[in-house]
Amino acid sequence: MSALFETYTLREVTIPNRVWMPPMCQYSAAPDGPEVGAPNDWHFAHYAARAAGGTGLIIVEATGVSAEGRISPYDLGIWNDTQVEAFRRITRFLVAQGTVPAIQLAHAGRKASTDQPWKGGAPVGADAHGWQPVAPSPVEFAEGHPVPTELTVDEIQEIVGQFADAARRALAAGFEIAEIHGAHGYLINEFLSPYSNHRTDAYGGSYENRTRFALQVVDAVREVWPDDKPLFFRISATDWVEGDGWTADDTVRFAADLRAHGIDLLDVSTGGNASGARIPVRPGYQVPFAARVKAETSLPVAAVGLITEVEQAEKILANGEADAVLLGRELLRNPSWARHAARELGGDVHVPDQYHRSV
Numbered sequence: 001m002s003a004l005f006e007t008y009t010l011r012e013v014t015i016p017n018r019v020w021m022p023p024m025c026q027y028s029a030a031p032d033g034p035e036v037g038a039p040n041d042w043h044f045a046h047y048a049a050r051a052a053g054g055t056g057l058i059i060v061e062a063t064g065v066s067a068e069g070r071i072s073p074y075d076l077g078i079w080n081d082t083q084v085e086a087f088r089r090i091t092r093f094l095v096a097q098g099t100v101p102a103i104q105l106a107h108a109g110r111k112a113s114t115d116q117p118w119k120g121g122a123p124v125g126a127d128a129h130g131w132q133p134v135a136p137s138p139v140e141f142a143e144g145h146p147v148p149t150e151l152t153v154d155e156i157q158e159i160v161g162q163f164a165d166a167a168r169r170a171l172a173a174g175f176e177i178a179e180i181h182g183a184h185g186y187l188i189n190e191f192l193s194p195y196s197n198h199r200t201d202a203y204g205g206s207y208e209n210r211t212r213f214a215l216q217v218v219d220a221v222r223e224v225w226p227d228d229k230p231l232f233f234r235i236s237a238t239d240w241v242e243g244d245g246w247t248a249d250d251t252v253r254f255a256a257d258l259r260a261h262g263i264d265l266l267d268v269s270t271g272g273n274a275s276g277a278r279i280p281v282r283p284g285y286q287v288p289f290a291a292r293v294k295a296e297t298s299l300p301v302a303a304v305g306l307i308t309e310v311e312q313a314e315k316i317l318a319n320g321e322a323d324a325v326l327l328g329r330e331l332l333r334n335p336s337w338a339r340h341a342a343r344e345l346g347g348d349v350h351v352p353d354q355y356h357r358s359v
């Protein structure tokens, strides 16, 4: 029996296999008007294809807990009921295919208000549906980015509440798993890392202070997210900078805190907070960070980053380096990757009735 095609149960949710799709922004929602931030035909077709392809779990892309929390004006959002209704069409289809629907709840912090990447991804202002970004400290992400507004304590509390409201709406929209986006240099990551957090109040300085916002978000979401449903956290395990960044040691320590606060699985990515970081990108380059959390804590982990080959993915699980693998760009290339892998390994996978002649 292949490890990739073993089921996986967290709390009361059983995921049919370990081939998962990580969140990937499509930058394709309406930037304003009544449908602002709502998934549309593109999102439906995109997620539906990966579900029909046998993907066990799909984590819908970074979805703003508020309009200001979007990475770009074209991101999905989950701050109103029109958005909830539009998500239902996607979750219904995923469930019908046997895929577990998850959603990444996000606030982009100082990296908010940028253009679609295929248009260059530069910061945009009010003349192009943009806004002034916020952050723990008034330090810009990179040259050419605006200096973000430093959040007050009241504003921090308001954002904690927005994460809880977003989780409530995600539940109403039919999602079975929520993932808190704590990675890639967005707001929660900005608080965690001393590289971007220069505050001197209760939210900056010591490890306890820098992790306070993240844990308040986790607590607020866990309170509204049902006990029988899993909650994930995505982390950048390292900033990839010497000296003043978040490190793999911090991640191991924090994983234990997250476990104690009700997180069920750590989705282990890296980078994105320090614009000049040099990242040694190669196949499976982030797997050792996931493996270390798995070896040193009791928190389950998912590995991500240039996992593309069937044998490579199977080995990561068989070696006990992770509990699941996330395939991003490879699933963009091949929506039926899970079906192909099952064929190669002799695993069981969902095949839509309509495709039975292709088995």
Ligand SMILES: Cc1cc2nc3c(=O)[nH]c(=O)nc-3n(C[C@H](O)[C@H](O)[C@H](O)COP(=O)(O)O)c2cc1C
Pocket (backbone or CB within 6 Å): 022, 023, 024, 025, 026, 061, 062, 104, 181, 183, 184, 234, 269, 304, 305, 306, 307, 326, 327, 328, 329, 330
């Ligand atoms: C088009 C695109 C959009 C992405 N959007 C998100 C996102 O919304 N949230 C997130 O945490 N990571 C995002 N990522 C990162 C992916 O989830 C994943 O970690 C990364 O692509 C590495 O995995 P891969 O080598 O299998 O593609 C995005 C990546 C791509 C290619």
